[in-house]
Amino acid sequence: MARATAKAEVIVVPHTHWDREWYLTFEEFRYWLVRALDQVVKHGEHDPDFRLVLDGQVLPLLDYLAIRPEQEEKLRKLIESGRLQIGPWYTQPDEFLVSGEALIRNLLLGHRIAHRFGSVMKDGYIPDSFGHLAQLPQILQGFGIDTVFIMRGADQICENIGKGEFLWQGPDGSEVFVHVFTEGYDVSLPCEPAEFPVFAEKLAALFEKSCTGTLLLPLGGDHREPPTNLSEILSALEEKLPKFRFRLGTLSDYVKLLRRAPLRKVTGELRSGGRRHFILSGVYSTRIMIKQQNAAVETWIEKYAEPLSALAYICGHDLTPFVSAAWELLLQNHAHDSICGTGVDEVHREMLVRYARAEAVARTVTQEAMRIIGERMSMPNQTGIPVLVF
16 A cells, blocks of 8 residues: 655745835834734634734834724733734834944834733744844843744855854854745735646745755744634645645744754845845945934944943932833834934834933933932031042
């Protein structure tokens, strides 16, 4: 009796990529965000197979709840069950236009908020940033994350090794497992009969780039949620493509396989552009006022407000909530399509307002902290005026 041929397994991971502001303003995009997450909550309640990765960031969740606070408990249940995955980032940043400290704070705030809702996705997920710095493995490992899913920056490496997966080592020796979305983070499913053979060829080509023997298929695009009847679609797809077995899953499901795979090791920055995914290095000099304001506010918070507020805390005055508020405003501007200057004019005018607010907080904290420290200075039994130098 002939042995049945094993089917090639495809793990389909539903997700959405949500640029907070870009070719529309934040408020315009938030209208569509609310509509999309309304559907997510509705279908998550009734479909036990429902899964969604919320773009590796928590800020869209907060933006939604500002309009729909009554949905928090329903969202919390989805997050605690692992069916709606949030974090680990606060927002999906550009890595080269912000400080190293800002990247750490981005992850720190993302973790803190995700834990507040019950669970944080412990997979590095940053597919749309325009390249990746060499220290990213070190930063991720500092948060207990040993994987990263990317799209841009690795075209040349993938062509050289013939695979879309590798082990990436940072300058300090830290290592993370990397999966590259070589075909992009939105692989459309076929609908018409004529599309099925082409899709099967595409899957076969993607399998050639996988080191795990299983295919990871990201499903979802910019500013939209995946289909609501995805289980039925995948069942129908299996009938049309009997060589494949499709199942809904998460990034973590695939990571278990990736950790056991034989992988080539690479080092250094991932900034190679290619035919598929451009790096768009021109964004490093666009809207230079945005970059200047960012550097100024980072300096105010990191070099003045925060160290002085730490000294004020020792003196019995807690100014850290104000410092946290300044960081949140700053990090909202670090989303890759914001700090890069690729949006419409209204977006960047709003960014300048956030920078001004964050700087006002940092300046006030700095002045107040120096006053508090100065009050603690005394010169008993001595003449003269004490001088505080910072």
